[in-house]
Amino acid sequence: MAGRNLVGPKADALDLGAVFRALADEHRRSVMTQLAADRSDSERGCNSFDLPISKQTQTHHFRVLREAGLIDEIDYGNRKGIRLRRADIEKRFPGLLTLLGEDSPGGTAPR
Amino acid sequence: MAGRNLVGPKADALDLGAVFRALADEHRRSVMTQLAADRSDSERGCNSFDLPISKQTQTHHFRVLREAGLIDEIDYGNRKGIRLRRADIEKRFPGLLTLLGEDSPGGTAPR
Protein backbone atom coordinates (compact mmCIF):
# COMPACT_ATOMS: atom_id res chain seq x y z
CA MET A 1 0.00 0.00 0.00
CA ALA A 2 1.47 3.28 -1.09
CA GLY A 3 0.97 5.79 1.69
CA ARG A 4 -0.22 9.29 1.03
CA ASN A 5 2.33 12.06 1.27
CA LEU A 6 1.07 14.70 3.67
CA VAL A 7 1.20 18.25 2.36
CA GLY A 8 4.00 20.72 3.02
CA PRO A 9 5.19 23.95 1.42
CA LYS A 10 6.89 23.85 -1.98
CA ALA A 11 10.63 24.35 -2.15
CA ASP A 12 10.30 27.97 -3.24
CA ALA A 13 7.92 28.75 -0.40
CA LEU A 14 10.21 27.69 2.44
CA ASP A 15 10.23 30.43 5.07
CA LEU A 16 13.41 31.05 7.01
CA GLY A 17 11.49 32.17 10.06
CA ALA A 18 9.48 28.97 10.17
CA VAL A 19 12.66 26.97 9.66
CA PHE A 20 14.48 28.70 12.53
CA ARG A 21 11.43 28.34 14.77
CA ALA A 22 11.30 24.64 13.95
CA LEU A 23 15.00 24.18 14.65
CA ALA A 24 14.84 26.16 17.89
CA ASP A 25 13.41 23.15 19.70
CA GLU A 26 15.91 20.64 21.02
CA HIS A 27 13.89 17.55 20.13
CA ARG A 28 13.15 18.68 16.60
CA ARG A 29 16.78 19.63 16.10
CA SER A 30 17.77 16.16 17.29
CA VAL A 31 15.52 14.59 14.67
CA MET A 32 16.90 16.82 11.94
CA THR A 33 20.49 16.15 12.98
CA GLN A 34 19.94 12.40 12.78
CA LEU A 35 18.23 12.75 9.41
CA ALA A 36 20.99 14.99 8.05
CA ALA A 37 23.65 12.54 9.19
CA ASP A 38 22.23 9.73 7.05
CA ARG A 39 23.40 10.52 3.54
CA SER A 40 21.25 7.77 2.04
CA ASP A 41 18.09 9.73 2.95
CA SER A 42 16.16 6.52 3.48
CA GLU A 43 12.66 6.64 4.87
CA ARG A 44 12.54 6.15 8.61
CA GLY A 45 9.80 5.23 11.05
CA CYS A 46 8.94 8.03 13.44
CA ASN A 47 9.61 5.88 16.48
CA SER A 48 13.20 5.35 15.38
CA PHE A 49 14.40 8.60 16.94
CA ASP A 50 14.17 7.63 20.61
CA LEU A 51 12.53 10.85 21.75
CA PRO A 52 11.87 11.03 25.52
CA ILE A 53 8.39 12.47 25.00
CA SER A 54 4.86 11.15 24.56
CA LYS A 55 3.33 10.03 21.25
CA GLN A 56 1.08 13.06 21.00
CA THR A 57 3.97 15.44 21.44
CA GLN A 58 5.97 13.58 18.81
CA THR A 59 3.06 13.95 16.41
CA HIS A 60 3.12 17.68 17.13
CA HIS A 61 6.86 18.01 16.48
CA PHE A 62 6.77 16.07 13.20
CA ARG A 63 3.90 18.26 12.07
CA VAL A 64 5.93 21.40 12.80
CA LEU A 65 8.89 20.01 10.85
CA ARG A 66 6.63 19.12 7.94
CA GLU A 67 4.88 22.51 7.89
CA ALA A 68 8.29 24.18 7.91
CA GLY A 69 9.09 22.15 4.79
CA LEU A 70 11.96 20.23 6.35
CA ILE A 71 10.55 16.70 6.13
CA ASP A 72 7.97 14.66 4.27
CA GLU A 73 5.50 12.58 6.22
CA ILE A 74 4.14 9.51 4.48
CA ASP A 75 0.89 8.28 6.01
CA TYR A 76 0.31 4.51 5.93
CA GLY A 77 -2.73 4.67 8.17
CA ASN A 78 -1.43 2.96 11.24
CA ARG A 79 2.19 3.79 10.53
CA LYS A 80 4.10 6.83 9.38
CA GLY A 81 7.26 7.34 7.38
CA ILE A 82 9.64 10.28 7.73
CA ARG A 83 11.93 11.47 4.97
CA LEU A 84 14.29 14.44 4.88
CA ARG A 85 13.65 16.97 2.09
CA ARG A 86 17.37 17.32 1.52
CA ALA A 87 17.24 18.55 -2.09
CA ASP A 88 14.64 21.23 -1.38
CA ILE A 89 16.46 22.44 1.71
CA GLU A 90 19.82 22.58 -0.04
CA LYS A 91 18.27 24.42 -2.96
CA ARG A 92 16.60 27.06 -0.82
CA PHE A 93 18.99 27.29 2.13
CA PRO A 94 22.33 25.81 1.08
CA GLY A 95 24.54 24.89 4.01
CA LEU A 96 21.74 24.68 6.55
CA LEU A 97 21.97 20.93 6.99
CA THR A 98 25.73 21.17 7.44
CA LEU A 99 25.19 23.52 10.37
CA LEU A 100 23.21 20.87 12.21
CA GLY A 101 26.32 18.74 12.38
CA GLU A 102 28.26 21.55 14.08
CA ASP A 103 26.10 21.29 17.21
CA SER A 104 28.06 21.91 20.44
CA PRO A 105 31.18 19.75 20.42
CA GLY A 106 32.41 21.45 23.57
CA GLY A 107 29.04 20.95 25.18
CA THR A 108 28.45 23.07 28.29
CA ALA A 109 26.91 26.28 27.10
CA PRO A 110 26.81 29.04 29.72
CA ARG A 111 23.26 30.06 30.54
CA MET B 1 35.46 57.82 25.45
CA ALA B 2 35.97 54.13 24.89
CA GLY B 3 32.78 52.32 25.80
CA ARG B 4 32.77 49.05 27.72
CA ASN B 5 32.07 45.93 25.72
CA LEU B 6 29.22 44.02 27.33
CA VAL B 7 29.88 40.35 27.92
CA GLY B 8 28.81 37.52 25.63
CA PRO B 9 29.84 33.89 25.16
CA LYS B 10 33.21 33.06 23.64
CA ALA B 11 33.37 31.83 20.06
CA ASP B 12 33.81 28.19 21.12
CA ALA B 13 30.79 28.38 23.42
CA LEU B 14 28.25 29.46 20.82
CA ASP B 15 25.19 27.26 21.15
CA LEU B 16 23.24 26.37 18.04
CA GLY B 17 20.00 26.15 19.98
CA ALA B 18 20.42 29.67 21.38
CA VAL B 19 21.35 30.92 17.92
CA PHE B 20 18.25 29.41 16.30
CA ARG B 21 16.06 30.72 19.11
CA ALA B 22 17.53 34.19 18.61
CA LEU B 23 16.99 34.07 14.86
CA ALA B 24 13.44 32.73 15.22
CA ASP B 25 12.15 36.23 15.98
CA GLU B 26 11.35 38.40 13.00
CA HIS B 27 12.75 41.63 14.47
CA ARG B 28 16.02 40.07 15.58
CA ARG B 29 16.40 38.38 12.20
CA SER B 30 15.86 41.75 10.53
CA VAL B 31 18.69 43.24 12.58
CA MET B 32 20.99 40.34 11.78
CA THR B 33 20.16 40.48 8.08
CA GLN B 34 21.03 44.17 7.94
CA LEU B 35 24.25 43.59 9.84
CA ALA B 36 25.23 40.66 7.63
CA ALA B 37 24.59 42.71 4.50
CA ASP B 38 27.18 45.31 5.48
CA ARG B 39 30.50 43.70 4.68
CA SER B 40 32.45 46.52 6.33
CA ASP B 41 31.16 45.42 9.75
CA SER B 42 31.16 48.97 11.00
CA GLU B 43 29.70 49.76 14.38
CA ARG B 44 26.10 50.91 14.22
CA GLY B 45 23.82 52.73 16.58
CA CYS B 46 20.96 50.61 17.84
CA ASN B 47 18.37 53.09 16.61
CA SER B 48 19.60 52.70 13.05
CA PHE B 49 17.49 49.62 12.42
CA ASP B 50 14.03 51.20 12.26
CA LEU B 51 12.32 48.62 14.40
CA PRO B 52 8.57 49.20 14.89
CA ILE B 53 8.74 48.39 18.59
CA SER B 54 9.36 50.30 21.81
CA LYS B 55 12.79 51.13 23.24
CA GLN B 56 12.48 48.65 26.06
CA THR B 57 11.66 45.83 23.68
CA GLN B 58 14.62 46.76 21.49
CA THR B 59 16.85 46.58 24.53
CA HIS B 60 15.47 43.10 25.17
CA HIS B 61 16.13 41.92 21.60
CA PHE B 62 19.70 43.23 21.50
CA ARG B 63 20.37 41.48 24.77
CA VAL B 64 19.13 38.19 23.35
CA LEU B 65 21.35 38.60 20.30
CA ARG B 66 24.34 39.39 22.50
CA GLU B 67 23.74 36.45 24.83
CA ALA B 68 23.48 34.19 21.81
CA GLY B 69 26.92 35.45 20.81
CA LEU B 70 25.79 37.03 17.55
CA ILE B 71 26.62 40.67 18.28
CA ASP B 72 28.78 42.82 20.53
CA GLU B 73 27.18 45.65 22.45
CA ILE B 74 29.41 48.60 23.30
CA ASP B 75 28.08 50.69 26.15
CA TYR B 76 28.83 54.42 25.99
CA GLY B 77 26.54 55.29 28.85
CA ASN B 78 23.83 57.21 27.08
CA ARG B 79 24.48 55.53 23.77
CA LYS B 80 25.09 52.03 22.53
CA GLY B 81 27.02 50.56 19.66
CA ILE B 82 26.18 47.32 17.87
CA ARG B 83 28.72 45.24 16.01
CA LEU B 84 28.31 41.91 14.25
CA ARG B 85 30.59 39.12 15.50
CA ARG B 86 31.15 37.95 11.96
CA ALA B 87 34.47 36.18 12.48
CA ASP B 88 33.26 34.19 15.49
CA ILE B 89 30.03 33.22 13.78
CA GLU B 90 31.78 32.15 10.60
CA LYS B 91 34.29 30.14 12.60
CA ARG B 92 31.69 28.27 14.62
CA PHE B 93 28.77 28.11 12.15
CA PRO B 94 30.14 28.75 8.65
CA GLY B 95 27.47 29.73 6.16
CA LEU B 96 24.95 30.89 8.74
CA LEU B 97 25.23 34.57 7.81
CA THR B 98 24.82 33.70 4.15
CA LEU B 99 21.50 32.05 4.96
CA LEU B 100 20.14 35.31 6.34
CA GLY B 101 20.46 36.84 2.89
CA GLU B 102 18.24 34.10 1.43
CA ASP B 103 15.25 35.34 3.41
CA SER B 104 11.92 35.29 1.50
CA PRO B 105 12.63 36.85 -1.90
CA GLY B 106 8.92 36.73 -2.70
CA GLY B 107 8.12 38.63 0.46
CA THR B 108 4.70 37.64 1.77
CA ALA B 109 5.41 34.69 4.02
CA PRO B 110 2.48 32.26 4.32
CA ARG B 111 1.34 31.87 7.90
Place this chain on the structure above:
DNA sequence: CTTCAGGTACGATGCAAGTCATACCTGAAG
Protein backbone atom coordinates in the same frame (compact mmCIF):
# COMPACT_ATOMS: atom_id res chain seq x y z
C1' DC C 1 -15.72 -10.35 14.22
C1' DT C 2 -12.04 -8.88 18.32
C1' DT C 3 -7.65 -7.43 19.83
C1' DC C 4 -3.72 -4.58 19.70
C1' DA C 5 -0.10 -1.26 18.50
C1' DG C 6 0.85 3.01 16.03
C1' DG C 7 -0.96 7.43 15.19
C1' DT C 8 -4.20 11.48 15.42
C1' DA C 9 -7.63 14.98 17.38
C1' DC C 10 -9.07 17.88 20.93
C1' DG C 11 -8.65 20.08 25.13
C1' DA C 12 -6.19 21.63 29.26
C1' DT C 13 -2.10 23.13 31.62
C1' DG C 14 2.21 25.22 32.64
C1' DC C 15 6.03 27.86 31.23
C1' DA C 16 8.78 30.77 28.17
C1' DA C 17 8.87 34.80 25.50
C1' DG C 18 7.45 39.39 23.19
C1' DT C 19 5.46 43.59 24.38
C1' DC C 20 4.67 47.84 26.82
C1' DA C 21 4.13 51.38 31.07
C1' DT C 22 6.36 53.50 34.56
C1' DA C 23 10.34 55.00 36.69
C1' DC C 24 15.16 55.65 36.79
C1' DC C 25 20.12 56.21 35.05
C1' DT C 26 23.80 58.40 31.87
C1' DG C 27 26.17 61.79 29.33
C1' DA C 28 26.01 65.92 26.45
C1' DA C 29 24.41 70.56 25.58
C1' DG C 30 22.67 75.05 27.27
Place this chain on the structure above:
DNA sequence: CTTCAGGTATGACTTGCATCGTACCTGAAG
Protein backbone atom coordinates in the same frame (compact mmCIF):
# COMPACT_ATOMS: atom_id res chain seq x y z
C1' DC D 1 22.95 73.75 37.83
C1' DT D 2 18.74 72.22 34.33
C1' DT D 3 17.13 70.07 30.29
C1' DC D 4 16.85 66.48 27.08
C1' DA D 5 17.54 62.26 24.32
C1' DG D 6 19.17 57.52 24.46
C1' DG D 7 19.16 53.49 27.19
C1' DT D 8 18.02 50.34 31.21
C1' DA D 9 15.36 47.99 35.18
C1' DT D 10 11.29 46.21 36.93
C1' DG D 11 6.81 44.57 36.70
C1' DA D 12 2.61 43.29 34.40
C1' DC D 13 0.08 41.49 30.52
C1' DT D 14 -0.64 38.47 26.66
C1' DT D 15 0.49 35.27 23.30
C1' DG D 16 2.75 31.21 21.78
C1' DC D 17 4.32 26.75 22.50
C1' DA D 18 5.76 22.23 24.54
C1' DT D 19 3.62 18.80 27.06
C1' DC D 20 0.28 15.41 28.38
C1' DG D 21 -4.67 13.03 29.25
C1' DT D 22 -8.51 11.27 27.20
C1' DA D 23 -10.80 9.60 23.39
C1' DC D 24 -10.89 8.07 18.73
C1' DC D 25 -9.12 6.27 14.14
C1' DT D 26 -6.37 2.85 11.15
C1' DG D 27 -4.62 -1.40 9.56
C1' DA D 28 -2.80 -5.96 10.61
C1' DA D 29 -3.03 -10.31 13.02
C1' DG D 30 -5.73 -13.87 15.38
